[in-house]
Amino acid sequence: MKTASAGLACLALATSAGQAIAQPLELPPDLPWPASFVVRINDRTVAAHAETTARQPASLAKLAGAIVVLEAAERAPEGLASAVRVSAWAAGALPVRLGLRAADTVRLRDLLAASVIGSANDACRALAEHVAGTEQAFVAAMNRLAVRLGMRDTYFAEPCGFDRPEQRTTALDLLRLADAALALPELARLAGTTAHGFETLDGKRSFVIRNGNALLGMHPNVIGLKTGYTRGAGPSAIVVAREGLHTITVVVLHAEQRWPVTTVLLDWALERAQR
Numbered sequence: 001m002k003t004a005s006a007g008l009a010c011l012a013l014a015t016s017a018g019q020a021i022a023q024p025l026e027l028p029p030d031l032p033w034p035a036s037f038v039v040r041i042n043d044r045t046v047a048a049h050a051e052t053t054a055r056q057p058a059s060l061a062k063l064a065g066a067i068v069v070l071e072a073a074e075r076a077p078e079g080l081a082s083a084v085r086v087s088a089w090a091a092g093a094l095p096v097r098l099g100l101r102a103a104d105t106v107r108l109r110d111l112l113a114a115s116v117i118g119s120a121n122d123a124c125r126a127l128a129e130h131v132a133g134t135e136q137a138f139v140a141a142m143n144r145l146a147v148r149l150g151m152r153d154t155y156f157a158e159p160c161g162f163d164r165p166e167q168r169t170t171a172l173d174l175l176r177l178a179d180a181a182l183a184l185p186e187l188a189r190l191a192g193t194t195a196h197g198f199e200t201l202d203g204k205r206s207f208v209i210r211n212g213n214a215l216l217g218m219h220p221n222v223i224g225l226k227t228g229y230t231r232g233a234g235p236s237a238i239v240v241a242r243e244g245l246h247t248i249t250v251v252v253l254h255a256e257q258r259w260p261v262t263t264v265l266l267d268w269a270l271e272r273a274q275r
Contacts, residue, residue, distance in 0.1 A: 025268055031261060035234065035254035038171040039265050041273045042247055045175075047265070052153060054168040055253045058228030058236050059096075059119040061161035061169070063181045063191075064142045065127065066116050070184055072131045073108060080109035080186070083201055084130045086122070093121035093160070098207055100126065110198040110207075115160075116190040118209030119228065124160040135159055149176045163232035171251040178225055178238050178249055191224030191240075192216065214259045215239055221248070221270060227258075241266050246273040 025047050036055055039047040073079045088102040098120035100106070106123075108130065114123035128138035135158070142156040151173035157164040182188045190196075194217050197208040215222040221241035228236045234254030239262050241248040248269045255261050 025265075031264070032256045034252040034256075034258075034261055036171040037250070037252045037255070037261075037265065038175060039269050040175060040249045041269055046269060046272060048171070051171040051251075054153060054170060055236075056163050056167060056230055056233035057154075057156070057161050057169040057174075058163075058230040058233035059161045060174060060177070060226050060228040060233075060236060060238060061142070061156055061159070061167075062115050062119060062124055062228075063177050063187070063226050063238070064145055064156065065124060065138070065159050066112060066187050066190075067145055067180055067184065068138065068141045069108070069112055069127050069131055070187060080107070080112070082108040082130070084108050084111055084126055086126045087129055090122050090125035090129055093125045096120060097122040098209065101205075104205065105201045107198070107201070110196075112186075113190055113193070113196040113198070114207070114209050116187065116226070117193055117196050117211050119212060120209065121160045121162075128159040145180075146173070146177075149180050151176050161228055161230065161233075163230045171253050174238055174251045174253075175249060178240065178251070181225060182240065188224065191226060213237070213239065215262065215266075219263065219266065221266070237262060239266065241270065243270050243273060246270075248273065 036050040036053050038051040076082050083105050086100045086104040091100045091102045096119050098114045100122040111123040111127050114120040128135055132138035132141055138159050139156050146154045154169040154173045157167040195210045199206045212227045221243050223240050223242055225238045225240045235258035236253045237258055239250045250262055250265045252262050
């Protein structure tokens with residue numbers, strides 16, 4: 001990590017076209033830069049660093065899984081109201097989990113909310129099994145989606161984003177994934193939801209999940225999108241903000257100070273967008 005020793009940290013960044021940025025991007029002193037990041041205003045990349053370097057996706061992978069689930073739900077007779085019976089394999093997922101038990105039956109829409117909003121790995125696994133039958137088949141669907149979206153440097157090896165040696169993504173690819181997620185109204189809604197409560201179908205157990213995006217509801221312009229953390233990925237996030245006709249998308253990967261850095265990047269981009 002690069003850290004400023006005094007004064008304001010200035011990093012000479014470039015756009016994806018290789019053009020220098022007119023004004024330097026500054027971070028407060030001693031605030032470390034993320035290992036990778038990219039900042040986009042509408043369809044224009046205005047700042048990037050190591051944006052094509054391979055990283056672990058952590059729970060940002062759950063956005064790809066959510067798209068696969070929503071596409072499958074469109075083909076299902078009951079859609080998002082489908083009942084999902086939780087297996088022992090799904091219920092045993094760690095460390096972040098909803099607390100599902102084997103044989104619990106839950107609506108598909110609630111499992112999707114738990115995976116997207118709360119990054120619950122037991123919900124994520126239950127979704128994978130329900131939609132594709134096996135973890136491997138679900139991951140194959142995620143990789144087909146990645147190809148379709150033009151995520152050329154992404155390969156998923158696990159449905160929920162756990163570290164795997166062969167798994168990889170990049171900040172630039174995650175911009176494409178963010179666009180696809182925001183294009184789906186239900187997924188965009190979930191990614192901007194601060195909390196969601198529901199019950200098992202028998203009414204015997206209830207759950208409340210809360211969004212891990214610290215900027216949602218705190219930063220006036222932020223509308224979502226997804227956070228993630230594993231040992232290999234470090235603290236990571238995709239954050240989207242809107243100001244008038246402008247949409248700002250920031251991807252930070254392996255960001256030691258995830259929320260302060262993301263706030264600086266967002267505010268810098270919002271200021272540029274208003275010029």
